[in-house]
Amino acid sequence: MPHELRSSKAGKADAAAQEKAWKPLDALLAHCGFDLADELAPFRPRSDWPRMSAAEHAAARSGLMAAWARHATDEYAARLRAWMIGGLVDRFYAKAKTATPTSRQALTKAYWRPMAGLFGGDWLAFLEYLGEQPNPSEEIVGSLPEPKLYATGADRARQAAADAGIDEAEIERMLASFFGSHDASSPVDRRIAVLKRAWAALDGLHASLTPARGTLWGVLDERNEIHDERFDECRTALHREVLPADLNDDIAALWGTQATSKDPGRLVTRWLPHNGVYDAFGVALQFWHEIALTAFAHTETHGFWEWGLSEAQERQQSRLDELAAARCPVDASFLRELATAARDLPPIAHEQHRSRAERDGFAIELTFSGRDRLPRPGFEQLRDVITRHRRAWAEQHLDRWLEHRWQTDLRATAEAYNRRLIANGKAPTLRQAITLGQPALDRWFGGDIGQLLTAIGQKGPAGAPVYERRLPGDPYSFGRAVEIALGGRQPEDDLSDWDSADRERLDAHRKVRDHNSARYYAAFTAYEYVKAWEALGRRPEMKQVKGGKSGADFLDRAEPEAAWARLEAAVLNVVDDPSLQRAGAETATRHDHATQRRTQQERPAPGISPRERELPSRPDADPRSAADPQQAEPTADAPVPKRRGLLRRMLDR
Template sequence: MVESAFATSISATTPVGLLAAERNSGGADRFTDVDDLAAALLERALNGNKIIDIAREHPDPNRRNHLSIVAVEQRERAFIDRSFTVEEQQSRGAWFLPEQTSLKCRSINLAAYVRHHPWHAISIASEDRARMRLAAGPDALAALALLIPLFDTIFAPIFIRASASPDPADAQRTMWAEVFASLDRIGINPSPALAVLDYGGGWSRLDRAGQAQARAAFLDALAAHNLVEVVTRFRAQRLQALAARTVQKAIRGTPLARQTLTKPLQLTLAAYFGGDWMAFLDYLGLPPNPNEEVTTALPTAKLFVGGASKAKAAAAEHGLDVGDAHAMLAAFLGQSDSVSPVDRRVEVLRRWWSEFDSAHARQNSQMDALWGIVEDTDYMIGYQKGPSFQLYQRLLPPGLLTDIAQYWEGTTLPRWPNAIVTEPYPHKIMAESFGSAVSIWHGIALTAWYICEGPYSRTSLEGLRTHHERDLAALAEAGTPIHPGLFDELIGAEKYLGKPQSLETHTHHLQLENGTVGIRISGGGERRDGFEILRDIITRHRRGWAGRHLDEYLKQRWTSELSRVFQEVHRTIAVKGKPPTVKQFARFAATAATHWFGGDLAGLSSAIGEKAPPSLQRVRLFSMPTHELIDAVYAALGGEPYEENLRITDFPKADGYRQRSRLATASVRYLQLMEALGRPPDQTEFGAKRYEWEWAGDLNGGWPEYKRAVEGTLNGPSLPHGA
């Protein structure tokens, strides 16, 4: 049982009661900085100031971004940097913090949007989300643990009103009663400005302008409150939940952190105690559990990837015959020789780089673009212009093509890690394994080509450095930077290029069914002489970089990915007191296993020195190349080749083809699931609701036909429906 009267009393009192107990026990001072920070940011938000800024490292908001808290003074900045640095919190035992997280920040800047963009505030706020590494900076953790819970609670009425709930009247009344009760508990008092948002308060009778005014009035009403009291009550409410859980688990004395901390409570500990479980127990007046182990640092990864040099070194160290050392290492790796799966793939990557470099170095203005030598997209059916289909098949030697297909043809599905399944795009996975160096060197070369040969380029020579900022940072972080002189030379070389020459524009007049004429314009853009000037600059820098860094870069690629898996295993042990299950392991290890072990989780486990899960069976159901399979499914669904102008002349028909195309592309996922499950997936496992089914009437009408089309490829191409 808990022996702390303070812990027992605060878990059962009100937020006001907890704050009074803190003052009486002398424990309130420890929260002064965090309460002042939260109150100051809330006040500035209500006054119309933006609190955070999200820098998009990629146009897709689900890719990595960077979040900054911008509305802070120097003293507050020092507190954030001191209290919310992931490394500092982990040194106190907070290994429960995720390496990467999705931040849904829509409430943090909402007040600023209501003040300055009243007509579109909700839409703009919905875009405030970021996917990022928590270790990238303290602001992300401060937002996740401190600000989002507070702002989500306070601004809940605005978002609920924007969602237009379809629930019955009684359910909505109950929900709104709970919302206003939660506001009342943290000191936000009832007022006419709040009442209009309540169910039956007259919101539905307001026009758009009236609703915008009501939201602004709600902010004014909030600003009139004692905001320090609001944030301290909110903190007290969160601490009460943590204390109550601790008391509940304290059956035979103080519970262990891993027995107590749910995910929401982990964030409470991070927000108000710097992730320090011992500091929280001290706050409660409880002694630590004698079995509590606080891990202040994870062990250093030791990687076992074999190789002839290691066998020779081991033989010399232990006085063994070199042949015996090779045999022992091969037995450890579970294979016939001592060359590890990682070494095999690194050797293929080196060979691939040589061919990639050679193709770019010999390209000239009389040749086609090299967009397609790197596979970076899935196969799609449609009219959109894209990379040259499987250009690498024409440019790479047969032996290299065979090795890429062999070494990257297996993968593991994290949710179903019971089998190694088929990877439909081995060249894409090979390029992902190579990493940022491919993205940036290929991207720079393509930019030079399209600037000179047209018709358009994604960026200018002057904008190249910014366009590839993320990849440049990744290479610099790996200790293999690209010399900045490359970009200066390219900018300087632009004056030697020829004058822009307009490319031919084609205007197409289309006769529509209703008798009108539509117009489609194709071609256009411009080209310039001088591609070879840019090519030679890029080639010189690319080969200089490779000579200095390629070996170290490739080593960094596999060591960093395997080390992250090792650290995640030990982070799990630190949090839960036991190793991850196979499914938990697969969630964070599947990518590294696919890149370096053909999807073999057991091989990856051995390489990081951990107990390997049972060996996985390799299952193969794909009976044809990926693009042929997708084409066959598309045809079986009734899809036909179509041109862009069909979207003008007969949009419903073209859109039906587009829907079938998306489903045909997803057929490889369907077969992967069959391989992993040992049976066809159901609609939920496949994620059928993510796709459109109007071409078949609805999902129930289209699903059986889709199953027939995909499963028909198991023994060869499917026949069109009705054939």
């Protein structure tokens, strides 16, 4: 508690509220005899904490932890247990005015932790400890009911109806009504079918990939970050180029919405539907996709943040364990074979930097290696090893893995729902149900809480949720369009030749950077604004938008209300103006610039990096010295060229 009041809760309570929060701790200290007065003094209200330095804060925290450690003995542990049991006993008899209270009457959230720690959460064990009899109306649930799932089985229902002579059209209407969808297929079955098509499409892309076509990092928005330009090698919206259009449309339809706890009767837009596929598939797709990306980066030196194959076993071990636990193991020989294939490739070469200087008949040439690796042949060998094992795994385990995924999600949701039902004595509210089942809800039902509750055998709302999309059709360029509406990014000066004496140029550069950064980060809030708009059914206030105050502060910390009005106006302009949306789509990203740089560079000779070609190998490379050797020396009137590098300065002495 003292740490919380001086960290995450700092500034959120006045001195009187803090003193009230200290009373339970002081009671504990007094009862158990903990001597922590000196160590706790800096944390108390009206202390010198605000005037202490960061080092003094750290010393105070360390001192308090050391003081607690001194009291970690059997004697003090017994005192603490007695104090906790005393609290439970006092609570029990405070409620036992006319009869033994039930567990629900006696125990609130504050008392469940000591009950679980001291009695394993067993109410009857606690009553036996007190020598009391349970209330006749007490209901003790020893185990949760086994969940019954109704997520698939439409084909079996059709066959049973046909055997019973029921009209096919009638059974289709019954199934559509049961699943709460527009057709008779189960929401889970529809998504399983699309996941299999996505697997087949990705398998074909990886199997035929060549270095010239570039990395597949970004094809499923694996990073799940919108408007984030920190990783310029991750290819934004790559699925539009490489996946079939009908598959992209189905993914957008099935994973394009998600639930919101702001209003259980509404849905909001999922910014990156393809990441929904990546998330729904789980570690199976994540493992095979990342291994393929790593192999590409291993030989081509770009396209993914990780490139080591010898460490793949250790790095992927948690995913391998999860697959094995689901009875879908990866062949143990796969990663060993892949590492062996990587070792058989040509040696890894690094960029070479060379510098040569001549003066007075002497010449010195230095060659040293840089950190950057150079591309090398052999990607196709690695690719083929991965493809062979991936297809063998899919043939044997893909169907079982997908069944395991949806059943695990729905069973976990049903268990959480039943726990809340038993604990509260009534069904969770829709908001609570959304919180309990959010992963399964978005992965398999597009955020429709009614469909999820039906699938786990619980009663849900009768109607379908309302969905009113406000986000423009291209979510990737929406943030850039908002930046344009806020004034746009200004071109930044190249400071590679900056002189430290030129402070004005540096100040001007910083102003441009601050201008661009403010609009870049404010655009993140624009996405949250649209999500809140969709969730509420009306335009939200700043306090109703996640990060709303921060977004306004980026634009103008002195007047956040005025800045918020500017940001809101920019969002509304982009939503209503197709020309601004097109301008955002036409704005180059960091990935575009990185791709342009790579394509402009010629592939270097073995052992020679592109950087080396930028260094003059001989002083007479200057055309003036070739025409007239005397012109190579600066004249009295000519400006003296800047000396570059330690070696040249040494030779000029």
